[in-house]
Amino acid sequence: MVVSWIEYALFRLIGALLARMPAELRWKCAGAVAHMAMLLKLKRITIAEENIRLSFPGMEEQHIRKIAFESSRSLIEAFFELPFLARATPMQMARTIKAANPEMARRIIEKYGRAIFISAHYGNWELGALAIPLYFGTSVTIVGKPQRNPYINAYLDRMRERLHNSIIPMDGGVRAMMQALERKSSVALLLDQSATRQDMFVDFFGRPAPTYKAAAALSLKFNIPLLFGLTVRQPDLTYVLELQEIQRDDLQGYSEENVRILTERHVKALEDAIRKLPDQWLWMHRRWKHSEYALS
Numbered sequence: 300m301v302v303s304w305i306e307y308a309l310f311r312l313i314g315a316l317l318a319r320m321p322a323e324l325r326w327k328c329a330g331a332v333a334h335m336a337m338l339l340k341l342k343r344i345t346i347a348e349e350n351i352r353l354s355f356p357g358m359e360e361q362h363i364r365k366i367a368f369e370s371s372r373s374l375i376e377a378f379f380e381l382p383f384l385a386r387a388t389p390m391q392m393a394r395t396i397k398a399a400n401p402e403m404a405r406r407i408i409e410k411y412g413r414a415i416f417i418s419a420h421y422g423n424w425e426l427g428a429l430a431i432p433l434y435f436g437t438s439v440t441i442v443g444k445p446q447r448n449p450y451i452n453a454y455l456d457r458m459r460e461r462l463h464n465s466i467i468p469m470d471g472g473v474r475a476m477m478q479a480l481e482r483k484s485s486v487a488l489l490l491d492q493s494a495t496r497q498d499m500f501v502d503f504f505g506r507p508a509p510t511y512k513a514a515a516a517l518s519l520k521f522n523i524p525l526l527f528g529l530t531v532r533q534p535d536l537t538y539v540l541e542l543q544e545i546q547r548d549d550l551q552g553y554s555e556e557n558v559r560i561l562t563e564r565h566v567k568a569l570e571d572a573i574r575k576l577p578d579q580w581l582w583m584h585r586r587w588k589h590s591e592y593a594l595s
Contacts, residue, residue, distance in 0.1 A: 307450035314382035322536045325379050326372075333371035337364070344371065347582035354504035355577075369578030373532065377423045384425055385458040389433055396426055396530060396538040398434040404542055407524045408437045412483050414526050417514050419491035419569050420581035422538055427530035428487050429462060430540050438463040440479040442488035445469075473513045480521050490514060491569060491580075496589040499559060501566045504573075508566075509589045515561035518545075519553040525561065527568045532579055543568065 317325060336344055347367040352358065387395070398404075407414050416431060416439060418424050432438045441459050443466050446452040456466050465484070467475040479486050494509040501510040518525040528542040545565045550557040573580045 303448045303450055306448050307454070310448075310451055310454075314385075317379050318382040318386070320379075326376060326536055329372045329375040329379055332375050333368055336371055337368050343583040346585060347371070350582045350584075350586065351577070353506065353587075366577050367582060370580060370582045373422065373579050374420075374581055374583070376532075376536075377425065380423055381425065381455075381458065384429060384461075385454070389462065392426070392429060392433055394537070396430045396433075396540055398430060398540045398542065400542060401434045403544065404435040404526060407526065407544065408435055408485070411523055413437065413480060413485040414524050415480075415514050415518050416485060416487040416526050416528060417490050417565055418487070418528050418530075419489055420584070421491075421569075421572065422530035422532045422579050424489060424530060425459070426538060427528060427540055428459060428464065430530070431485070431487060432462040432464060434540070437485045438465070439485045439487040440465050440467055440476075442467055442469055442476060442486065473517070476513060476517060480517060480523065486517075488514060490565070491586070492584050493586050493588050499562055500590075501559075501563050503566055503570060503586065506587050507590050508587050510562055510566060512558050512562050515558045515565065516553065518547060518561060519550060519557055525565060527565050529569075529572055529579075531576065541572075 320328070344367055347370055348363055351363045351366050355363070383395075384392075404414070414437070416428075418427055428439065428441055441464055443456070443459065445468050446455060459466055464487075465479075467479065476486050476488075490511050494511045496509055498509045499512045500507040502508070503510070514525060517523065525545040525547065526542055527545050528540055530538045530540050532538055545561065545568060547557075547561055547564075550560060
């Protein structure tokens, strides 16, 4: 616990320094750290480069390295922005992130009472979750992965629970999500990390990737819209929350086949967004680590 406390103290100290930095300087610092990671050839950089190489066959190595660098800087910037998210007022957040089409989500919330929001490690996903109650008139139950350090985990939970959001741990599984939906709460979760080899395999950049099917299954079982959103970083370091409803009107009720189709659709929506701006997605995940089991 002593080591955890020291880690937390350093985390808060760095956060206090970052909170006082202008956005442009913070972005430059994120670039410097990313550049150092590239020079040191850290393991996660190697994973990112290999993922990019396999996802974009024929891409020049210089371009691959550039995407890996920008992806690393995007992750570091998202980390550097945490102190701001932990203390920013709703008005400050509204100046930092805009919703591209808030009326669509508001209509859905008004009609169904809740929605299932899905996203990815793209831009600043933490800010995206906080923007939901800010723009769409509904708080959300966020499905989060607990951090190893209990002090840092508690800090992140307090940040995520701002604006009346709540947290349920990922290991609570589908049951916890069902309970939240039964309470008429909207649910928000990230679906771009690798699932287990027992989960559904869906093509992602031309390769089978194990994918969580819970969001699609619950959408069909409860007849709740599935809203896919990404926080896209802009050149001026603000964000736009781009949101779209994943089509399900042609899927008649719950079935394994319909769950697969709906899952394929939201995975395709993410792939399309990454192809458009590959530098904003977190390529460091081992997204395809179980792919060989899809062929066995």
